Amino acid sequence: xxxxxAALKLSLRDALAHAYLPLAYDPGHDGQVDFFEGLxxxxxxxxxxxxxxxxxxxxxxxxxxxxxxxxxxxxxRIAMFDGVR
Numbered sequence: 001x002x003x004x005x006a007a008l009k010l011s012l013r014d015a016l017a018h019a020y021l022p023l024a025y026d027p028g029h030d031g032q033v034d035f036f037e038g039l040x041x042x043x044x045x046x047x048x049x050x051x052x053x054x055x056x057x058x059x060x061x062x063x064x065x066x067x068x069x070x071x072x073x074x075x076x077r078i079a080m081f082d083g084v085r
Contacts, residue, residue, distance in 0.1 A: 023058075030058040040067060 034054045039047050050067040057063075 025058040027059045032056045032058065037070065038067070 032055070036052055036054075038050055038052050040050050041047050049070045051070055053064075053066040053068075055064045
C-alpha cells in the first residue's frame with residue numbers, strides 16, 4: 001500500500017509541475033495599488049499618522065511609496081462650502 005501511495009504521489013507531483021502558468025506583463029500597462037494609514041517616526045522620535053500610497057509596477061517590480069500627514073479638516077471644509085445641503 002505504501003508503494004502504491006508513493007507512486008501515486010510521484011505521478012501527481014510530476015503532473016502538477018507542468019501546470020505552472022508564468023505571469024507576463026507589458027511595460028506601462030499593469031500595476032498594483034494599495035492605500036492605507038500608518039505611523040511614521042521622525043528623527044526626534046515624534047510619531048505622526050500618515051496616509052500611505054504604495055504603487056508597484058508589475059513589469060519591472062519597482063515600488064513607489066508616498067506618505068502624507070493626515071489632516072482632520074472636516075469642519076473647515078464644510079464651512080468653506082457654506083455647509084452641506
